[in-house]
Amino acid sequence: xxxxxxxxxxxxxxxxxxxxxxxxxxxxxxxxxxxxxxxxxxxxxxxxxxxxxxxxxxxxxxxxxxxxxxxxxxxxxxxxxxxxxxxxxxx
Numbered sequence: 001x002x003x004x005x006x007x008x009x010x011x012x013x014x015x016x017x018x019x020x021x022x023x024x025x026x027x028x029x030x031x032x033x034x035x036x037x038x039x040x041x042x043x044x045x046x047x048x049x050x051x052x053x054x055x056x057x058x059x060x061x062x063x064x065x066x067x068x069x070x071x072x073x074x075x076x077x078x079x080x081x082x083x084x085x086x087x088x089x090x091x
Contacts, residue, residue: 006090009086009087009090010087012087013083013084013086013087016050016079016080016083017080017083019050020047020050020076020079020080022035022046023046023047023049023050023076024047024072024073024076026041026042026043026046026047027042027043027044027046027047027069027072028042029042044058044065044068044069044072047072047073047076048068048072048075050076050079051071051072051075051076051078051079052075052079054071054074054075054078054079055071055072055075057071058071058072
C-alpha cells in the first residue's frame with residue numbers, strides 16, 4: 001500500500017492542482033470566458049470544496065462575495081502548499 005501511494009503521490013497532486021485551477025477559474029469571469037461559460041455562472045462552490053477544511057466556515061456563514069473570494073483563495077493556497085510538502089516528503 002505504501003509503495004502504491006508513493007508512486008501515485010505526484011499524479012494525485014497534479015490532479016488536485018488541475019481541479020483547483022478549474023475551480024478557481026469558475027470563480028472569476030475571465031476564467032468562465034476561457035471555459036466557454038457565460039459570466040452569470042460565477043460560483044464559489046467548487047473552489048470552496050477544493051479549499052476544505054480551511055473554507056468550512058463558508059458553509060455556516062453567509063458572507064459577501066469579496067470576503068468569500070478572499071477566503072477561498074487563501075484556503076486553496078494553503079492546500080496547494082501543504083500538498084506540495086506532502087508530495088515532496090518521500091523524496
